[in-house]
Amino acid sequence: MPLEVLVRFGRWDEILAEPNKYGEQMPFTRAFHHAARAIAYAAKGDVANAKKEQNIYLERAKLVPKEDFLGNNSCEAILGVVTPMLEGEIFVAEGFREEFNGPGFHGAHRHRYVTVTGNENNWNLSIAIGQFLLQVKTTQSR
Secondary structure, eight states: OHHHHHHHTTOHHHHHHSOOOOOTTOHHHHHHHHHHHHHHHHHTTOHHHHHHHHHHHHHHHTTSOTTOEETTEEHHHHHHHHHHHHHHHHHHHTTOOGGGOOTTOOTHHHHHHHHHHOOTTOOHHHHHHHHHHHHHHHHHTO
16 A cells, blocks of 8 residues: 555655545545545644545545455554544644653654654654544543
């Protein structure tokens, strides 16, 4: 999945340059295209466009059949991770960072941020996303 690779390595300009070439027969990829764009806009600090792309993503995600799979994972499960991650990225772009510093957010989150930025000393973005994902999961399980 090329878009996921571009997101993983923070290739924001390449994501935004990617044409919307995904047809009706590719509902998951059509949805993820907009999620990737929203994440790219958020990472670049353009919250307004990030939210526009997020809204398109959310509408397109509704069109993904529950029985579709991508590899061993259901598209429904993948979207269940993408949706709060995207929300967290926008949340961070809006300036909510420092209040999410806390224990337990290291490992994969820290690795992701250091890989993308090369900055070992500033990984608040990853902390915020991890915190947000746990908060969403905890809220939904109540």
